Structure formats: C-alpha cells, structure tokens
Amino acid sequence: MGLKVILPYLLICYLFFYYKWVEGYRKLSKEEDLELDEQLKRLNKPTVKTIKTIYGDIYDCVDFYKQPAFDHPLLKNHNFHPEMRSTSIARRVSPKKKVPKVNIGLEGEGCPVGTVPIRRTTKDDLIRAKVYSEMHASKIDPLLDDKPNTHYATNIPVQASQYTSGRIKINNGAESIEVGWTVNPGLYGDNRTHLYIYTNAGESHCFNAQCGYVQLNPNIPVDGTLDPVSSYGGQQNGITLSIVKDVGKSNNWLLQFDDPPVELGFWAAQLLPNLGNTATQVEWGGEVFSPPDVPSPGMGSGHRIRSDTAFDAFCVGAHYVVNNTVISPPKDLDILKDDKYHYDVDNRGEVAGKGRYLIFYGGPGGATGN
Numbered sequence: 301m302g303l304k305v306i307l308p309y310l311l312i313c314y315l316f317f318y319y320k321w322v323e324g325y326r327k328l329s330k331e332e333d334l335e336l337d338e339q340l341k342r343l344n345k346p347t348v349k350t351i352k353t354i355y356g357d358i359y360d361c362v363d364f365y366k367q368p369a370f371d372h373p374l375l376k377n378h379n380f381h382p383e384m385r386s387t388s389i390a391r392r393v394s395p396k397k398k399v400p401k402v403n404i405g406l407e408g409e410g411c412p413v414g415t416v417p418i419r420r421t422t423k424d425d426l427i428r429a430k431v432y433s434e435m436h437a438s439k440i441d442p443l444l445d446d447k448p449n450t451h452y453a454t455n456i457p458v459q460a461s462q463y464t465s466g467r468i469k470i471n472n473g474a475e476s477i478e479v480g481w482t483v484n485p486g487l488y489g490d491n492r493t494h495l496y497i498y499t500n501a502g503e504s505h506c507f508n509a510q511c512g513y514v515q516l517n518p519n520i521p522v523d524g525t526l527d528p529v530s531s532y533g534g535q536q537n538g539i540t541l542s543i544v545k546d547v548g549k550s551n552n553w554l555l556q557f558d559d560p561p562v563e564l565g566f567w568a569a570q571l572l573p574n575l576g577n578t579a580t581q582v583e584w585g586g587e588v589f590s591p592p593d594v595p596s597p598g599m600g601s602g603h604r605i606r607s608d609t610a611f612d613a614f615c616v617g618a619h620y621v622v623n624n625t626v627i628s629p630p631k632d633l634d635i636l637k638d639d640k641y642h643y644d645v646d647n648r649g650e651v652a653g654k655g656r657y658l659i660f661y662g663g664p665g666g667a668t669g670n
Contacts, residue, residue: 336426343368343421343510351406351417355492355525358420361411361518367418369514372504374570380514382414385563386546386554402526402537404495404557410519416565417521418509424489432487433498433506462486464597465496466586466613466661470543470553472574476500477567479541479555481526483597493526495539497555501571513555515565520557522564532601533611540617551576584615584629585645586661593668599643600662607646612660619657628657642667 345367347360364382369375411417419425467480479497487507488494497508504511508523515522530536542556551569556562569576590596600613609616619628631649643663651658 332427332430336423336430340421340423340426342371343418343426345418348412348415350420351408351411353407353525355490357525359406359411359417359521360420361415362418364414364416364515367416367515368509369512369568372512372571375512375514375568378568378570380568382416382516384516384566386544386552402528402539404524404526404539405519406521406524413518416515416518418515419521419523428487428489429507429510432484433510462588462590462594462597464586464588464599464665466600466615467496467583468541468543468615468618469583470575470579470581471500472572472578472580474500474502475572475574477543477553477572477575479522479543481539488523493529495522495524495526497522499567499571501567504571509565512571513565513567517562517564520562520564522555530601530613532603536609545579582620584618584659586613588643588665590665590667596642596665596667598663598665600660603662603664605644605646605660605662607648607660609658613662615659615661616656618659639663639667 345360345362347362349361351359351361353359370378406417421429463482463484463486465480465482465484467478467482469476469478471477477497477499479495481493482496483491483493484496485491487496497513499506499511499513501512506512509515509521513522526539528535528537530538540557540559540561542561544554544556544561546552546554546566550566552566553569553572553575554566555564557564567575586599588597588599601611603611605612619626621627628650631647633647635645635647637643637645642665644661646660648658648660650656
C-alpha cells in the first residue's frame with residue numbers, strides 16, 4: 301500500500317502509532333562477524349558523559365566533531381558546527397485537535413552543550429544493523445515484482461527479519477531518506493517502539509546515525525524508545541515529524557520533531573547529490589515484513605482498519621511545501637496494496653478543513669506461505 305506525490309521540499313506527518321509485538325532473528329557468518337571489529341572501534345567514541353535510560357539503553361555524550369557521521373570520507377573536511385540551524389523557515393499546518401505527546405528525550409538534562417547522544421554499540425548491535433541495513437536497501441517495486449511474504453503500506457518492500465513500522469520517506473532515484481517509528485527486534489534487540497531514520501545514499505546505507513546523518517540535538521537521539529504508545533479505542537499518542545530542505549544555503553535535509561519544531565539533525569547534501577537538488581517522490585504509510593512461512597505481524601494497531609482515529613494508526617496533517625507554499629497531497633494519490641486480505645489503507649484526503657489530510661493504515665497480519 302503506497303502513497304506517492306511529487307516534489308516535496310518540506311513534508312510533515314503527525315504519526316499515531318501502536319505497539320505491536322514482533323519476533324526477529326539474525327544469522328551472520330563468522331568471517332563477517334570478525335570483519336566488524338574494526339568498525340566497532342570506530343563507532344564507540346570517547347565520551348564526555350554517559351546516560352542510561354530507564355529501558356537500559358546506554359547513550360554516550362560524544363563531542364559533536366567526533367560523532368560517527370564525520371568518519372564518512374565525504375565529510376572529512378566539513379564546516380559544520382553544533383550551533384547550526386536551518387536558514388529556511390518551516391511552514392506547516394498543525395492539526396486542530398491536539399493529542400498527548402510521547403516521551404522521546406533522554407532523562408535528566410540530556411547531554412552537555414557541544415556534545416550529542418550516540419547509542420553505545422555492541423558487537424551484536426553492529427551485526428544486526430549490518431544485516432538489516434543491507435536488506436532494507438534491497439528495494440523491490442511491488443508494481444513490477446511478485447514477491448511473497450513481503451507486505452506494503454508503502455511501495456518499498458524490504459527483505460529482512462520480521463518488523464512493523466510507520467514512516468514518511470522521500471527519494472530521488474536510488475537516493476532516499478526516511479523517518480518514522482518501528483518495532484524491530486532484529487535491529488534493536490527488543491520489542492519496544494523506537495524512533496528510527498534510514499539513509500540510502502548510493503553505496504552507503506544504514507539505520508540511524510552510522511553513515512552520515514549528523515546529530516545536532518543534545519537530548520533527543522534518532523533511535524530512542526517512544527513511550528507511551530496508543531491504546532486501541534483509548535488514548536492516542538502521536539509524534540510530529542518533518543523533513544525540511546535548507547534551500548538556498550547548505551541544501552542539507554533537516555530532521556525536525558514536534559510542533560513548534562525542534563531540530564534533531566540533518567542529512568548532509570554532500571552525501572545525497574540527487575536529493576541535494578530536489579526530491580521527486582514522497583510516501584506516507586506503514587510496512588511490515590515476515591520471513592517465509594512465518595505469520596506476518598500486524599500493521600498499525602494490529603486490527604482491521606475502521607477509519608476511526610480512536611482505533612487506527614494514521615497520519616494526519618500530511619503536506620509538503622514548495623516555494624514557501626503549503627500544498628496538500630492530491631486525493632488521487634497512488635495506493636498500493638499487495639495483500640488486501642491482511643492489510644489496508646484508507647486515504648481520506650482533506651477532512652474538516654486545511655491541515656487535516658488524513659491517511660489510515662493497518663491490518664491484523666497473519667499472511668504465510670509462498
């Protein structure tokens with residue numbers, strides 16, 4: 301199930317999400333495992349402060365200039381600094397109805413000024429990230445390929461361990477960046493709902509902060525746990541996510557959270573020569589994957605959609621901005637459903653006035669076999 305629209309400069313989605321338990325697995329050869337040793341040394345930088353979350357995750361406060369992004373060859377001679385902010389003013393249309401927000405920042409005061417939070421990486425973490433990043437980069441067009449056991453709420457099928465997620469994504473050709481929420485035990489080693497980003501920049505592709513995404517915010521990491529999640533028929537909790545192009549200066553793509561927006565970091569234009577010029581497609585929705593003959597996980601709330609914000613996962617306020625003009629997606633967005641029996645999407649378009657472009661997605665899962 302995919303949703304496409306052309307030419308976003310600013311795109312915003314208020315994502316409402318549910319926890320859905322899924323089961324992951326991994327397998328990596330001994331040779332590949334040994335090859336990760338050197339990379340592990342590069343990823344775990346000297347720390348100024350260490351923060352342990354209530355979930356047991358450990359974040360090291362690393363000097364801004366020593367974060368993993370700057371190990372990328374194209375960013376060796378950068379001129380970035382921790383006080384960087386976009387020169388573009390993000391115009392947005394907020395939903396009229398406010399909903400409770402999730403907790404996303406680190407406990408306490410976060411990291412000191414001049415440092416950024418980087419999740420401490422173990423060898424198991426690195427193995428999982430390598431396997432799932434490579435598989436996530438293996439994209440199949442559901443309009444052209446018939447691949448079993450992969451189900452879409454967007455048009456990006458991925459061969460990987462079982463997961464469920466909701467996100468927004470922009471691309472130009474083979475280059476793409478995306479942000480959203482996911483339950484992916486194969487990647488994170490737990491069954492909690494996490495914020496995530498994914499970067500596909502030619503030969504470099506990775507989750508979160510391992511291949512060129514530059515972290516700015518000292519308190520909100522891009523892979524943190526989202527809590528609380530929504531309850532079916534009960535309280536709804538949401539996150540506001542924006543991807544903003546710094547037009548006319550750096551051409552970086554900035555990641556913003558909340559409303560009014562708080563900048564988390566950016567994708568450097570040097571890594572994305574195609575996207576550095578413009579994006580040609582944007583997608584809103586959810587996706588799941590399951591290995592062959594394993595019942596696929598639920599999407600969204602894990603129930604058949606009722607087109608009701610009290611029960612379904614949804615994206616509200618989806619829009620993009622071109623030349624400082626707020627544009628809602630057209631009602632006739634492309635919608636792709638590879639499995640109408642287990643998953644669905646309902647594009648309601650503008651409801652109750654400007655800023656209420658509404659998309660429901662979800663399903664119970666349970667698809668198996670070839």
